[in-house]
Amino acid sequence: TNTVVVSDARDAVSYPCGRRQLQELLLPFVRVAALLRHHLFGGSLPEIQAPRQEFVRLVYYLELVTDGMEWSAWSAARALPAGAAAAARCWARELGAAAARGQLVVRRILRGLHADWAAPALLALPRDYDRLFTYYHERVCLQCGAVPKEASVCLLCGTLVCLKQNCCRQHQVAEAVRHAMECGGGTGIFLVVTSTYIIVIRGRRACLWGSLYLDDYDEEDRDLKRGKPLYLSQDRLELLQAQWLAHRFDHTKRTWVWHRDSL
Ligand SMILES: [Zn+2]
């Protein structure tokens, strides 16, 4: 019964920008509604050949619109039931009033409304080690204000920490260990800028993971002794990230040592 014709040749160029944006913002909700309908009432989900058809197809699937129409006549506003504009205005007024009263929950709702979801990822690293080294090696630690002896970068958030140093030790716990608890819930991944090496901290233990940067012969240059140009290994980065996301460090490394809070 789906009579809408969506041809690929006719583009959505004629769409006013605001409407297209509205459609993009609504899409996640329409998807959830379509999935619910599919699971509750059976029937097959509509086939979607091109991404820009998705919204229209789902709106028809949900029977928010039942009349067939030309692509040019279509707009997201067509999917709104009668009285929707008044309901939206009323909702916005109530939300505005609650926000004016400073209700925390409102702020949380507004902040969560248009969140773009993305899988957790480690820090984006430059291809050339040179660039990373130049960027970090003279940088000061925000905790103690000095340039760290073994500058190490948290690959979860980019914070520079003083590895193994006394300057940033608090309650007998060194900075990287403490940062691993605060930033990664006990798991920390640090790139030691002066050696190119990755140190993984897991609770009370730590291990050397290896380097993400290799030379032209795919070899590591630990401690930068040979001084050859080093480039980011995409394979290793993906491996590290996969192990982190799947909490697999315990099973992939055998060389754990007790760090005694000294890292
Ligand atoms: Zn961090």
Ligand SMILES: [Zn+2]
């Ligand atoms: Zn520090």
